[in-house]
Amino acid sequence: MPKFASPTRDELALLEPLERLGLADIVLVATAQQAEHAWQLLSTSPVLGFDTESKPTFFRDQVSEGPHVVQLSTLDRAWVFQLFDTRCREIVATLLEADHITKVGFGLAGDHTQIRRTLGVEPRNVLDLNVVFRQKGYAKEIGVRGAVAVLFNRRFLKSKKATTSNWANRQLSESQLVYAANDAWAAMRVFHALDLPTGPGE
Template identity: 90%
Template structure:
């Protein structure tokens, strides 16, 4: 099998940005009523983009208490779940356990560990897209940025400030919502572009 190199940072910088979801297409889920409504919309989906966010740790051996946010996305809308409310946690747990929904994302091993600890469930039918690209000849983890570049010839924008922000805040900022939603949405876009089962060529 031929080996492919992931796009370099310099190569990514030359690409035009990928259009992203705006706030109008992002749903914050923080209450029981919002969680129940999200369940009605998402429980019938066959696939969802998936990611989590946690408050950063800053000290050696400090254990994260996350995830504090779980995001799920279709091709045209994303739901950002905060996990303070017990009903929100229950709905997220049910969606992650649902066998009929393929949850797709990048680098999900750490997410699994935190979800098991925080929500007490084992996510099922989860597809790490890094593994799909690895089978296609990409030796290193390609990540969402690399995948977007390979498939769409576009640069996926990620804010370092949002990455290291406090995801445990009860009031998330607009930049946090956009960041979290688009991580899940981009994974869903990649999954859709690959087709499933994906074709042999990328």
Template identity: 80%
Template sequence: MPHILSPTKEELSALAPLDRLELRDIVLVSTAHQADQAWAELSTSLVLGFDTESKPTFFRDQVSEGPHVVQLSTLRKAWVFQLFDARCREVVSALLESETVMKVGFGLAGDHTQIRRTLGVEPRKVLDLNVVFRKQGYVKELGVRGAVALLFKRRFLKSRKATTSNWANRQLSESQLIYAANDAWAALLVFDALGLPPGQACEP
């Protein structure tokens, strides 16, 4: 199989930005009632975009207590779950363990490790899109930005400030919500563009 190079930073910066989900398209889930409403909508989906966020670690060998946020998305709307409430944790765990709802994302191995440790569940029916692109010959992890550039000729905006922000805060900022939601949404957008069936999972 020929080796295919990922887009360079220069190539990415030359692209026009990709339109993203806005706050009106994002649901924050932090209470039991909100979790039940989210379950009613998400549990009937065949495929969801998926990602997690954790408070950064600052010391060598420091173990993350994350994930602090789990985000799931359809093509039109995203849900950002905070995990302080027991019902929020139950709904997230049920969706991650579901054999009928496929979850797709990028670079999910670390997410799986944290989910097992923090929530005590084993994510099922999960597709890591980096694995898909690796099988197509990409020598480095393409990631969400590379995949969006490849498929849509657009630049996926990711805020470095939001990346390293405190995801354990009970009050998430607007920029955090937009960042988290769009990470999950963009993964589903890529999956949809690839035309992959919502079938066999491909573990990270």
């Protein structure tokens, strides 16, 4: 039995919202030139928040063709990569394989499977924050909402409409950009608040 219970839906609803990154702090990466610039900024970061988004599947046994979007974040800015351009794909793959960068997020097992299939690489030095909270005695899948509530006493806003939107669109909406960026950014905030060490993972 867990030593600590994750916050309930009713408890989360009573909390004030956590502030979010706005469009001014979100960088869309869709071209080779944008990817090269992102590489210069991200390749020197010891830790990055990490998540992916994929076009939803609607039929039983339907295999996702995602990820269609990969998002990486520092504490003050997030980069949302679309993967149509070859150079974007190459740079995302290189960042995910980099041993010197710790990638942190929630519930990343499915992301790994899709990345291996779509990008042909094995993400390295990845820390699933659900595992950290489980080691601290919380429920198996506390998730980003629960972690934000526990650490900041705030409610993390996630739009169900954005969750199930078409992430394979070449033109992402502002709401999609905000949603994707903040998923990675919230993981970065949680990691920083936990004051965890950085370094090559398993």
